[in-house]
Amino acid sequence: MRIIAGEMRSRKLKAPEGMDTRPTADRVKEALFSILGSRVIGARVLDLYGGSGALALEALSRGAHSAVVCDVSAKACAAIQENIDALHCGGRAKLLRMKDTAALAALEKQGDAFDLVFLDPPYRMSTVPICRAILDGGLLRGDGMIVIEHARETPPDIPPPLRQTDHRTYGAAGLGFYERENTEGGNGL
Numbered sequence: 001m002r003i004i005a006g007e008m009r010s011r012k013l014k015a016p017e018g019m020d021t022r023p024t025a026d027r028v029k030e031a032l033f034s035i036l037g038s039r040v041i042g043a044r045v046l047d048l049y050g051g052s053g054a055l056a057l058e059a060l061s062r063g064a065h066s067a068v069v070c071d072v073s074a075k076a077c078a079a080i081q082e083n084i085d086a087l088h089c090g091g092r093a094k095l096l097r098m099k100d101t102a103a104l105a106a107l108e109k110q111g112d113a114f115d116l117v118f119l120d121p122p123y124r125m126s127t128v129p130i131c132r133a134i135l136d137g138g139l140l141r142g143d144g145m146i147v148i149e150h151a152r153e154t155p156p157d158i159p160p161p162l163r164q165t166d167h168r169t170y171g172a173a174g175l176g177f178y179e180r181e182n183t184e185g186g187n188g189l
Contacts, residue, residue: 043065046068069096101129114140150175165178
């Protein structure tokens with residue numbers, strides 16, 4: 001696993017030990033960031049099920065302003081922190097070791113809002129409550145986007161007012177791109 005492009009290109013990333021995480025394949029990550037394009041530049045990023053932190057760190061390498069990476073697993077958080085330290089981006093990356101709902105509540109309390117939210121939850125988990133918490137907590141900026149990685153055969157359920165703007169499949173994985181229905185001046189894909 002590595003950073004694909006940008007200022008930290010080709011730098012290796014550590015993955016957490018064990019089978020509890022499912023790192024995003026390089027080709028899926030490359031496709032994801034190709035689709036996002038310049039939308040990443042200057043973005044504030046939330047990677048809610050961080051695993052290794054690869055998506056947030058890739059975003060930082062490609063010009064994102066800052067990133068918050070969350071995971072509940074001690075092994076994942078150890079790998080994420082090691083990657084943040086190895087890439088010298090501690091000033092732009094923040095790690096939260098807590099459950100998804102607790103992380104969202106803490107971020108809401110701090111008044112944080114994000115341009116890009118990456119969700120790569122366990123494949124059988126419903127994304128409706130998490131998306132609802134992101135929207136209700138004001139954590140997605142007006143023209144922000146949520147990107148969800150999911151099992152190819154089971155696209156995520158999404159609550160209104162989110163709408164799918166793009167969807168791609170790569171082997172067993174799918175990527176869904178979601179924005180608010182009534183986003184004025186949004187970038188769209």
